Amino acid sequence: MKLTIIGAGAMGLRYGILLQEAGNDVTFVDTWQPHIEKIKEQGGVYVMRDHKDRHLEKIKLETPETYNDDPEVFIFFTKQMQLDDYLKRCAHFINRKKHYAFTCMNGMGHIEKLQEYFADDRIIGGTALIATIxxxxxxxxxxxxxxxxxxxxxxxxxxxxEMCQRLFDELEKAQINPTLTDDFTGTLMTKVIFNSVINTICTMFQIQMGEFGNFPGAYKMGRQLIDEAYDICARAGIKLVSSREEEMSALDHNTRIDMPLHYPSMYQDMSKNRPTEVDYINGYIANLGRKYHYEAKTHTFVTQAVHLAEFHQQNLAKA
Structure with a gap:
C-alpha cells in the first residue's frame, strides 16, 4: 500500500518503519524542524529496540509544504493539540472523497477534527497498547x-x-497485532480510560509504570478513576469493549509485566517541557460527565494535578 504518516514522532515512526519493512511505500510528514534537519543530515532515522541495536533506517520525509503525493491512506500520529495546525497545513493535498484517514492517537477530540477533512466512511479509528520513545x-x-x-x-x-481490510492485513504483516472491533466509540473510550490511570498518575509522580503497578494502593487508585469513567459511559450510552474487571486486569498486566520500565508518553512530553494531553484524556472524561449530570471529581482533580506537575516542571526549567 501507499501510505503517508502525518507526524513522525515516536508512534508515527514505529508504525511507519514497521509498515515500510513489511513492503509498503511509506512517506513521513512532519513539522518539527530540529527533527527534520537531523533526519536529512543523517540520511534517515536511528532506530533502537529497548536501547540496543542502534541502526540507521532510511525514510522519505517531507513537510506539509513540500509534500506532493497521492497515498491511499493518511495515518495520523500527532499530539491532540497539534492536529488542527497539521490539518490546515496539509489541506491542499487531502481529497475528502478519495483519501482515507487512520489514527491511533491518544485521547479524544481528534475524530471531529478529521471529519472536517475526510468523509465519515473514510475514517478509521484505533487504539494502541504499544510503547515507544x-x-x-x-x-x-x-x-x-x-x-x-x-x-x-x-x-x-x-x-x-476493502480498504479497511487491506490496511488491517498490512498492519498484521508488520506485526503490530491489530484486532478489528465493531464499536467505534466504545473502542476509543476504553483506551482513553486506560490512559486516564497509567499516563496521568505516572506523570504526576514522574515514575515508571512498574512503580505504580507494584504500589500496594494501585488497585484502589485505578479503580476509583475507572469506576467514575465507566459510570459516565453508562449514562452516555457508550458500550465499552472491556468490563471494569477486565480493564483493571489489563492495567495490572501492562504496568507490572509488559512494560514496568516504561515512562508513558504523557510523562515524556512533560519532561521535555511540552504540553501534555491530559485535557483530552481525564479532562475529556470529566467534561463528558458534566454533560450527563455526573461530577467526576477524581478525574477533575487528576487533570489539575497533572497541570500542576507541568507548572512545576516549567519552573524548574526556568531556574
Whole structure:
C-alpha cells in the first residue's frame, strides 16, 4: 500500500518503519524542524529496540509544504493539540472523497477534527497498547521485542470496507497485532480510560509504570478513576469493549509485566517541557460527565494535578 504518516514522532515512526519493512511505500510528514534537519543530515532515522541495536533506517520525509503525493491512506500520529495546525497545513493535498484517514492517537477530540477533512466512511479509528520513545531529534526507541504490543481498529461507520481490510492485513504483516472491533466509540473510550490511570498518575509522580503497578494502593487508585469513567459511559450510552474487571486486569498486566520500565508518553512530553494531553484524556472524561449530570471529581482533580506537575516542571526549567 501507499501510505503517508502525518507526524513522525515516536508512534508515527514505529508504525511507519514497521509498515515500510513489511513492503509498503511509506512517506513521513512532519513539522518539527530540529527533527527534520537531523533526519536529512543523517540520511534517515536511528532506530533502537529497548536501547540496543542502534541502526540507521532510511525514510522519505517531507513537510506539509513540500509534500506532493497521492497515498491511499493518511495515518495520523500527532499530539491532540497539534492536529488542527497539521490539518490546515496539509489541506491542499487531502481529497475528502478519495483519501482515507487512520489514527491511533491518544485521547479524544481528534475524530471531529478529521471529519472536517475526510468523509465519515473514510475514517478509521484505533487504539494502541504499544510503547515507544523519541529520545531526541532523528532517533526512536521501540520498547519490547518484535511483535510486542497490540492494537484495536474500527471504521467510524462501523462498516469495514476493502480498504479497511487491506490496511488491517498490512498492519498484521508488520506485526503490530491489530484486532478489528465493531464499536467505534466504545473502542476509543476504553483506551482513553486506560490512559486516564497509567499516563496521568505516572506523570504526576514522574515514575515508571512498574512503580505504580507494584504500589500496594494501585488497585484502589485505578479503580476509583475507572469506576467514575465507566459510570459516565453508562449514562452516555457508550458500550465499552472491556468490563471494569477486565480493564483493571489489563492495567495490572501492562504496568507490572509488559512494560514496568516504561515512562508513558504523557510523562515524556512533560519532561521535555511540552504540553501534555491530559485535557483530552481525564479532562475529556470529566467534561463528558458534566454533560450527563455526573461530577467526576477524581478525574477533575487528576487533570489539575497533572497541570500542576507541568507548572512545576516549567519552573524548574526556568531556574
Amino acid at each position: 523519541l529520545p531526541g531529534p532523528g532517533e526512536v526507541d521501540f520498547m519490547g521485542k518484535r511483535g510486542a504490543g497490540k492494537m484495536n481498529m474500527c471504521p467510524l461507520n462501523e462498516k469495514p470496507d
